Amino acid sequence: MANTTALVMELLLLHLIMAILLALSIEAQNVAGLDHLESNFLFAFTTSAQGFLWGMFALLFGQIFSEASTTKGMTFGLLGLLYIVRMLTDVINLSIGWFNPLSWSYLAFPYVKGHENWLAVFLTFLLAFLLLGISYILELKRDVGVGYFPERKARLHGKKGHFGFPGLVLNLEKKMIIGWLLASFVLGLVYGSMFGQMDQFISSNKTVKKLFVGNETAASAIRGNFMVTLFSILSILIAAFGVILLTKMVSEERKNRLEALYALPLSRLKVYSTYLLTAILSVILAQFLALFGIFIEQLGNKNALSFLEIMKSGMIWLVAVIFVLAILSLLLGLVPRLAELIWVYLAFLLFMTYLGKLLSLPKWLENLSIYNYIPKLPVEKMNLPTVLFILILSVLLILLGFGAYRRRDLITG
Template identity: 60%
Template structure:
């Protein structure tokens, strides 16, 4: 084992030199995401507002499935702290987890795929040196993030969020989740034959556990202790009298166990090899591969099919909440008192739920679109685009093929999510018609196209910085998730394209705004096309 760890310190120093800017951006980005809303939670300080939010987020099964449960059972005790803890813990933990997964696989298995690991191994460096350096960096990063996040919330001195112990618990549980999922990604990276499948499997597991916890949180929240993802919010930060550090401990212990398994798997495998065999290809290429769209779709087919299946299943899960929503409205006196008549209450609450639901689903689809389009620059870095340009294929054709493929795949993914919601809620007493689900769901495709156009500009002008788009995706998620609760400045809300999308069915359709967004998106794509034709290909 000593030989396997030889030169770990040198690898760690090299890693920090390569990533220090990225790490700083990571810390400040996560800080902006998780702590920026703390000072705005005072909007919920009035008893009347807190009582309404209690009914919406604690007694409403649909909201519990989205945000997770809370142990607060008295509306009078549902103050700023518990509100912040319930609405922010799960989404922050998932955000930390996603970034950790991407970083760990990119710095381990992806470097094997790119031949970087093999170059390192040509020097007297231990087999586990690079992996251990990544683990050490991840540990130190999450320790720093825990302290910075806790003290940044503490420094805002918001009543209900000014207990240092609670702030440390919130920061610790979310950071522990980030580290744990990084180790899960590291373990799966040893099993699968290449980085793409390892990343897909890890995200698939994260999505599966998210869906599982949606079911247990609504009916049997105690079963959440069997779900590693649920350990984040089961710590109950800010729920004074109910706070529990067991979730943090379980996350860290599980992370260490998975890390040990990853070490055992890596030490026994060859570079660029996995424990699962690569699927064999056909001896002769099919006619579908002779076209550029066919080639691109074939290369990404597993990832595309996986995303299609994931959003459809998630649509089914969310669709099942409509019946629970109806029972909640009919049995809740507080909600009926807020609105004039239960029919109005049902229409208003279901409408608002649909807006939140479809906006979050569309952000997931936008992330799918980003992954698809960024393959354009990924192929450039691996010098594979040059092989295509050796054929009679123009840059215009390649660019348009990627853009059109991404837009169509995104539209299909959004439609599958809508279809899942519609099919699952068909048996309800107040079931929505297909048009009632289709229109509010498809309008968000306009926002997805806008995100694709922004990414096209990055691909054409600064291809090495396409990762910036993930920061905007995170911003959109934050605004859609909590933007309606926090009293955020108007200028900040205007930075979100989702702020301009008509909120069907609670708002009327605004064709002027939608047309402007589409025209602007097309204009940005044309500018990006011109720039892409003129720029040099990136190498490495």
């Protein structure tokens, strides 16, 4: 049990350190409303406790399944399912969220004076250690390197569609791609239901009604800013999908699988372009399905948006997603061992989208986010020169990445 115990200790220590640093960094901002030390620590520990909890979910699935890809898929699948359930309980009844571990992060009510609840943090750690105990029991009863569900037997003969490198990549990643596409569409349906809640909020809240009823411009501004926030967060989630797909190239390389393929008449251009185009086309389709789900769900609303309005306001964020993939492609070509740093940038984008304006961060820090340069439709006007510049820069980064990839050695281990 030494390896598992060491991993758990490392994960726990990492999240405790992150919680302390997060709390102190928020406190150091000295922003009105965020200057209560206990609330800052409560918020930080609810966040870190969730990170540790999902590490334990992954550990549990790692005992059940023999393949790392299946373990990741099940963990992210459960995370996505509970995320959708959380959205529904937020709309229907907030108290039902106590049955959903993912909801505990906000049911602690940090920054709600007099309602701070450390029970949510306690429950999160309690469930995490319960999962750890189950994982220990399962690990003791299984053989090394196998899971409780055996690997499925392979076909004796491959399908015609599997021949060629693009067919191989699609066959290997098809389950994950289909899963993400379905999740994107369902997420769009859930987000679409929020448009009705926004209209209800504007009409039912006395203060807001007094300010905005009869002022269609102001009400539209609220909806417009809501759309900007919604679509930007949605695109970050879909960017994570593209990153997972594109990093498969380097993970296959580390497992010495590409080395065998390069013994065949297979060019590096084909490998590089296959993984890159698979990622780009997949995120475009995922974003479209998510927006289509939003369009369908909000059709019954009084102020329903047209298909064109939603697509124009939502698809523009793909420019930022492609830029993120371009940065990753450059890392894969130049320093493949540091490719995981792209997750740091994605986390930064999410942080800036959620809390950037609230914390009044320095302008230079805002400028590091590619999302700062994307036209915020429909609140802002389309800025075609900026969009074209980002796309051209993305193409240059991709070409530089390929040039470096063509010249470097394959990595192993």
